[in-house]
Amino acid sequence: MRALAMGIQTHEQFSKILAKVEPSLRYVAYETLRPMLNGPSFKVKPLHEYETMSAQRAEREQLPTVNADGSLTPFSPAKDAKTVANEVLALGAAVLTCGKCTVQERFVGATPVDTRIAAKEVGWVYDAPRASWTCPKCPGGGKQKQ
Numbered sequence: 663m664r665a666l667a668m669g670i671q672t673h674e675q676f677s678k679i680l681a682k683v684e685p686s687l688r689y690v691a692y693e694t695l696r697p698m699l700n701g702p703s704f705k706v707k708p709l710h711e712y713e714t715m716s717a718q719r720a721e722r723e724q725l726p727t728v729n730a731d732g733s734l735t736p737f738s739p740a741k742d743a744k745t746v747a748n749e750v751l752a753l754g755a756a757v758l759t760c761g762k763c764t765v766q767e768r769f770v771g772a773t774p775v776d777t778r779i780a781a782k783e784v785g786w787v788y789d790a791p792r793a794s795w796t797c798p799k800c801p802g803g804g805k806q807k808q
Contacts, residue, residue, distance in 0.1 A: 671675050692712070761794030762802070767797065787802060
């Protein structure tokens with residue numbers, strides 16, 4: 663380990679070495695190498711900063727992700743929360759509110775139609791004249807519980 667530590671001259675090099683370590687063992691590797699690196703010319707940063715550097719490098723170079731079984735998943739750019747929310751809504755996510763008792767239930771489907779089918783399968787009934795949904799527990803719901 664001392665020979666490895668002697669070859670580390672920059673934070674980028676240390677980051678690359680830590681990135682090659684299995685995530686569950688990364689803290690151990692960091693703590694083992696850290697005392698050998700700290701000195702007047704090299705001040706070791708916190709582990710999370712090296713992990714951030716690795717993540718930024720992976721995104722910049724569009725590196726694939728290694729799965730638990732060793733297979734690779736092609737690079738996929740990070741998404742912000744608004745983008746993810748819009749994608750979920752595009753799938754057909756819906757929160758139904760019962761027009762009689764105001765209970766709410768969330769349904770997700772591949773399409774908006776799948777979402778409505780999922781709701782109907784568990785007993786929700788759509789009342790077209792009133793443009794409202796009725797849950798399974800209320801009178802008029804599809805699967806009333808006794």
